Amino acid sequence: MEQNPDLPELAILSTGGTIASRIDYRTGAVTSQFDADDILRAIPRLGEMARFNAHQVASILSENMTTSLWIDLARGIYDEIRNGAMGVIVTHGTDTMSFSASAISFMLDTPVPVVFVGSQRSADRPSSDNVMNALCSASAALSDLGEVAVVMHASTSDDRCAVHRATKVRKMHTSRRDAFASIGMPPLGYVDYPSLAVRLGDDAVRRRSGEAVLHDAVEEKVGLLSFYPGMPADLLSQFEGYRGLVLAGTGLGHVSTASIGGLRDLIGGGCHVVMTSQCLHGRVCDRVYDTGRDLLALGVIEGEDMLPEVALVKLMWVLGRHDDPGEVARLVRTNLRGEIRRCSYNGF
């Protein structure tokens, strides 16, 4: 397709997902086959905004995403930025989009916008949210933003998209267009539709000059476990040999007294354990109740106000680079990519 050379350059990297899906008439299911040209043909207005450089990194349903594909994706984005892309759009299935976005956020220190986008209603239907989400993501990728973000519908209407920080966003609804929500902070900004005007709040990291920096090592042997009442104590032993484990505990960050022994064994065996909360909103605090104090005494690391999935990705990334327990604990509790807020958000 002819592209206007006077326009700025954006890269689109595709991993599959609903934004690029079509019906597979063989199985009747919606599958994800992508040709970047398809997107430009389907959404002609994109061609008026920028020149596009499109690559397919993977063609998978997002539940099949892996850490090695994160690495491929991080390297792909890094190359595009080094080659002069003004911004990068990543099309991604919505189910695990927030995992991938926060992984890229840690693996890649980017001076330009890296925008994850998907759709909740498949592209083959006239009511699909894919066109509006794609146009808003392109506008965000051309904007003053300078961090990794997720851009998706802000409401059920076709009125605007929200720009979410990659390390603070979560899919909070199985099917609605506005399923993605910023947790623990308001969205970084909004992109109005159909004007595509971008409004960024003060929190948004701004575009800057300088090179992108890639740290693409991750440790795969890290688990995530959601505690529940009556959880058998021996369940923890399944994580023997793991280098890290994130717990989604109850309330302020608790597990049962019966689990203490198992955790002691894990930590004793060299596993780094980070506590987060099933509440999702709010900060972990293990100094209030006895069980919490026991956990701290064992060496469990408080995950501050990090989302459990973000803590998982972060722990994978930290363990990809560090071994020393003190350094691991320090990094987990240090804000690196906006995943920890110094002051807890008073919204909810």
Next chain:
Amino acid sequence: MDFEQLGLKAGIEIHQQLNTKEKLFCRCPTRLRDFEERTGEFFRYLRATESEMGEIDRAAEEEMKVMRRFTYATYDTTCLVENDEEPPAPLNAEALSIALTIAKMTGMTPVDQVHVMRKLVIDGSNTSGFQRTALVALNGRLPEGARIETLCLEEEAAQRVEGETFSLDRLGIPLVEITTAPDMHTPESVREVARTIGMILRSTGCVKRGIGTIRQDINISIAEGARVEIKGVQELDLIDEVVRREAARQVNLLAIRDELRRRNASVTPEPVVVTGLFADTKSSILQRATYIVAVVLRGFDGLVGREIQPGRRLGSEMADYAKKCGVGGIFHTDELPAYGVTAEEVAHLRECVGAGEADCVVLVAAAKERALCAAQQVVRRAELALAGVPEETRKMLEDGSTSYMRPLPGAARMYPETDVLPVRIRAERWEEIELPELISVKAERFAAEMGLDGALARQMAYSEKAGVFERAVESGVRPSLAARTLLGTLRELSREGVAVDRLEDAAFLDVLTRAESGAIAKEAVPGVITEICGGLSVDAAVSKVAPAMSEEALLALIRDILATRAEFVRERGMGALGPLMGVVMQEARGKADGRLISELLKKELRQRV
């Protein structure tokens, strides 16, 4: 008109809402709401998507000429499925059962597996941009012989409130769509087939009733004409008129075509900009327009203004096409001078665009983009006039004439609904379906077995209350009393403002059996029902309105009346019965049954004469 000779071919598609508890693809009730009860609104844009072949459906493309924003109203009886925010639930089993029953009643063959398809509809009436539809059965026949091709289960569309605002309460109500073969050759036979299908549908007792719950689409063509689908005919009695008018329209369009060909007519495809010509016009529409273009139709003079249906001209058809671009309408020289446009302006216009006396000039006035789009549409419609009758989907106007909606949908319009699994129809399920008695058969039975006269029997059989009627008769109520109360009394009370909808069948049967046994007077029935509808129990209503007078008390009353009118009784003898009956009835005020009064009065009178 001799319709056989014209080669009239017509078929109908009947859409009937089913009275199921829940909607077809979600578990919301099938209840219609007032717009004022809405709990929220949201808005969306729809766009035509490419089919797998990479082509955009021509009907969908037409709708896309202007980008439209649709607003939807939600209710506490609608959910995320109506909002197109959740995948559809499995196909409603109750709706499928009703559809299968109808299929069996018309001798159809069910499909092995029901596959739900998507039919592209982007006029805003479906939040998803498509309507879900599923073929359930094939090849049936009506008692009088007309062939039924298909029976489908479909979801009802959202109701347009006004402009581009829709109400989601109606979206998703199950419909059956019954399509006949194009076997009908006269307007009357189309109406009668529609009537029969309507009767069969009602015989199930499971369809919704009332305005808008059944709609007929009619397919019509004549020899040399074209297939035209007329949407949304609601009144049965208008069907034959619609068919007659469409046949006439096609005849007239063919006559226009022949005349155009004889005149060697042609269409000038490039519109001429004539904005400057009307700088000082008195026509307010032309004054307001920022852009005016003229389309020259060579050899069309007098034909654009020729009537093709009552109240409709070829010019109206062109205007319909132009309106798709968002303009209000068009002017053409067959109707000018008028609307503030002077004869001089017309002459000047003809001169400037090089149009002679035999030509017609069409004017479109609007903003530039819309005016050019509309001019293209006028050119398109004029070219179609040279070819004859275009294939179209049309909508019925109030009197039975029609206006253009969109081209007939192409074949690319259906594709599989991947979110709903197919449903297998087992042979046993089909075998087990019990056929309900046809209303026409029921009417005959009511006449023959219950002694109702023909008209009353038919009225009773067609009524929603037929079931209550039969139960009343079974419990010993005389058919005439039951029918009169159901069809007469209730309607009168309803007209007086009594909320008869609130009367439950059990209470109604209770009142009728009491009236039959004489426990309450028949004259007291309307009063008792009124009180029940007002919220009283049957017992409370009876003791308030008609505390039954004991036989002794009644006898005492009669004797008292006879004593005070002894003179009158002597004079008239048994002839006093009639007048005295009235006196007693009045005194008893509905607290005693008329028959008992008559019996006692007669006996007492006889003793005195």
